[in-house]
Amino acid sequence: MASCDINGYTIPSGTRVIINSWALARDPSGWESTEEFMPERFLEGASAAAIDYKGNDFLYLPFGAGRRICPGINFAIVTIEIMLANLMYHFDWKLPHGSAQEGGISMAESFGITVHRKEKLLLVPLLPQD
Numbered sequence: 001m002a003s004c005d006i007n008g009y010t011i012p013s014g015t016r017v018i019i020n021s022w023a024l025a026r027d028p029s030g031w032e033s034t035e036e037f038m039p040e041r042f043l044e045g046a047s048a049a050a051i052d053y054k055g056n057d058f059l060y061l062p063f064g065a066g067r068r069i070c071p072g073i074n075f076a077i078v079t080i081e082i083m084l085a086n087l088m089y090h091f092d093w094k095l096p097h098g099s100a101q102e103g104g105i106s107m108a109e110s111f112g113i114t115v116h117r118k119e120k121l122l123l124v125p126l127l128p129q130d
Contacts, residue, residue, distance in 0.1 A: 021061045022115060030059040037107040091125040 003013045006077070010124030011017065026034040032047055041048040051057050054073065063070040095105075108118040 019061065024059060024061065027059070087125075090128075092128050093123045094126060096122050096124055 001013065004011050016065060025031070028034050032041070040046060042051070048060075051060050053060055053061060053062055055069045058065065063073045063076070073086075098104065105121065106117075106119050109115050110118040
């Protein structure tokens with residue numbers, strides 16, 4: 001709407017600015033071991049436990065921020081939590097026969113319009129043995 005200066009750069013009025021959230025999520029000044037898959041970093045007491053995914057913390061922007069934040073954020077979070085809880089409750093899980101690599105599951109990424117895993121994660125659901 002208006003020209004502004006950000007860190008010494010002049011952004012003219014009407015310029016479209018796109019945030020590189022991929023680079024933000026891999027910034028070593030804000031994250032430890034940026035290239036490692038570490039979901040435990042978000043657990044209570046861990047290094048990233050206090051990071052907010054709702055657009056208030058610019059290190060992690062899965063749903064965007066500000067007035068253009070994803071309008072379905074609340075629906076998405078509740079849906080994912082319910083689905084994951086049901087899957088974990090009703091099944092035990094294992095890797096398909098012969099798919100376990102030495103050193104664990106490959107977390108290599110493939111780039112394009114979106115970033116996704118190079119190899120699909122395949123799991124076999126097992127009925128729990130009581």
